[in-house]
Amino acid sequence: MPARSYLTGLAFLSPALFVLIGFFFLPVVLTAVFAFTNMSTSTGISGGSYVITGNLLGSLKAQGVAPTVVDALSQASFVVDEQSIAKAQAAGTDAQFLAEIEQQLSGKAFSEERAFERELKSLRYRPRSIRDLKLAVDQFELSVLNTRFASAAEAREAVSELVPSAPADVVDEIVDASYTGWRWTTSNFTRLVSSSDTWRLVGNTIFYVAVTLSFTVFVGLFLAVTTFYLPAGAASAFSMLWLLPRITPVVLYTVMWKWFTWEGGFVYTAAQALGLPAFNYMKGSVPTAWTIVIMVNGFIGAAFAMILFSGALKAIPVQQLWASEADGASRWQQIRFIILPHLRWPILFVVSYQTLSLLSSYQEIWLTTNGGPGRTTTVWALESFNTALNSYTGNLQYGLGAAMALILVIVGVALSILYLRLFRFDELLSRPKIEF
């Protein structure tokens, strides 16, 4: 018997499991993978190569790599030896010319291109055209600057050839730093922890979620309870009205808020007429920006909460309300002792659901204040979106963004567990009503 009911349970669960794996575990795993890389637009998401750039040399110098090594790397030199002659031969340089070079200049090195070129021009079998000459000169150039090496070994060889005096560990350091592809790293997290910006973001996010959530629950409760005590016709018209924020498309909804609060908008005009300060409330000051962000999101949640709460209210047996009145409970006591306990489960649901969706949603903020003025209303989700997918500078830092998103996921899961504990969710779900 138990085995059968376990199987039944599993069968009922399987669609949910598929969805869970496809839409939760997979993205989370991918996010976790990205979070431990330094992927960005410049590294790309496939492998990279090894390039020593001027910028890189600058930062190597700053990191304490010996200036002699750095300077040597930044300079090109022209060396005539077996290797460079072989290279030139492969490139199709005239054989007679090449033999002459080998004979006359073998073992010599020039630090300036001009000097080497002058040397070559003095040879008998030199090419007629300047272009061919330059091509020949290029074959003898020994430089690592801006050269793309496919593997670390090639790059190492090139560096040590150019600066034979450099110790091996310095060479390794240089080659490692020259890698242009992505690599595994925990630097995203150390960077987040050490940055003071992070803590401001955390503060903003906590403030935003806490205040919006309270707004949602209180306004939702208020609307549900008032419509509950209203006559039926008025109640349904009233709740329809409050549903609008929920059913209006986000873009339209936020545009309406803009019309409402920008210069020349409704509130602006009204405030002007009343002699109150009139400005672009959405972007003009921090308190008004926050107020608007909270209301924009709060009303969406409140509409959602109202529906849930109203349904739960209707399910309260009317006799209990009668009994409480006869027992002498005032309206407020009736709400507090009879109605709110019956709403425990929907309140839990709204609180946990909204916490998670507020934590992870940024589109309303993005479409209204866009985190401004300055970065005062920027929250964690918006920042990770901007970092990973919407950078002004054009360099999208996928790795850092993913790290931020991963932190969000961890916080979300932790909060869900906390909520389940707190509201004794298991008690609500405990026994099936019908025993198998």
Added chain:
Amino acid sequence: MQIVLKDFTKTFDGNTVIDRMNLTVRDGEMLALLGPSGCGKSTTLFAICGIHRVNGGQILFGERDVSNMPSQQRNVGVVFQNYALYPHMSVFDNIAFPLKVRNDSKADIARDVRTIAELTHIAELLGRRPGQLSGGQQQRVALARALVRKPDVLLLDEPLANLDAKLRLEMRSEIRRIQLETGITAILVTHDQVEAMSMCDRIAIMKGGQILQIDAPKDMYHNPRTSFVAGFLGNPPISFLDGRTMDGRFLDEGTGVTLPLPAGVTVANGTGLTVGIRPEHFGHAGDVPVRGKVVFAETQGRENLYDVALPNGALLRSVQPARDDVRPGDEVSWQLNSAAALFFTEDGRRL
């Protein structure tokens, strides 16, 4: 506190359920409200405790007109027909609720709840939730909740319906004792006539939103004002024979039964009448012999119950001390006590 309903009218969505009902419940009295299902008993209680607003007329508590006073201010204890306990609270919290909402101290609440719980035999259930109680236990919790704050008026909507016979007897006397001790005015809605007769000072019989008769149980039984009341009270019920007057006597032509009319009553010859005969007045002692055939016999231990079919098919019921010499199918000729017969006109009024 005396309760007066003056021309009380109640309408649900244009459908008048109670039309100008008048009722007085005396101070300290316990009144039973008896009537068929759907006659408006619960509606009347709801109006008295303020859950329903009256659509017409007045409700007076003593001198006070409470018609428009909210429930909370009326201080009425109610036991609802379906208990209406609060499922999310423990039994203790359920009973304590009326005290808690008027801000009694914790110690007072604990003491009062314990006292009333002992009285209603639920002291050991205080920690449970209503969902974990049997129907009878829930009923007693509801009773305790109604009584705990010593209300001015106690309204009981079938408070004992779900109890077993022994507990019911016990609770009956408990409720009555509490009511007498506190001098509280109470209205008891019940379907159980024995309960009504044994617990209450007076009984009001309702039908279709009207009070037909209101009297002490004994008077109601022996002096019903209408044939409906006569038929409603009594178990096994009264039996009726149809006939007409003939030379100052009642004659049932179908069966040949003739009975003298009560003294001082004069009715024109040939007037249609109905006579009601209670089962205890037919069978073992009387002055008018009636012949018939026993069609049904049932023994109830101390007494036997018989249905006797008269030649025209009319039935007379009889209750007699237990005997085993009569079986269904037997022809019998039993005596009928004509002095106890109740005469009604064709429209149901008592002669």
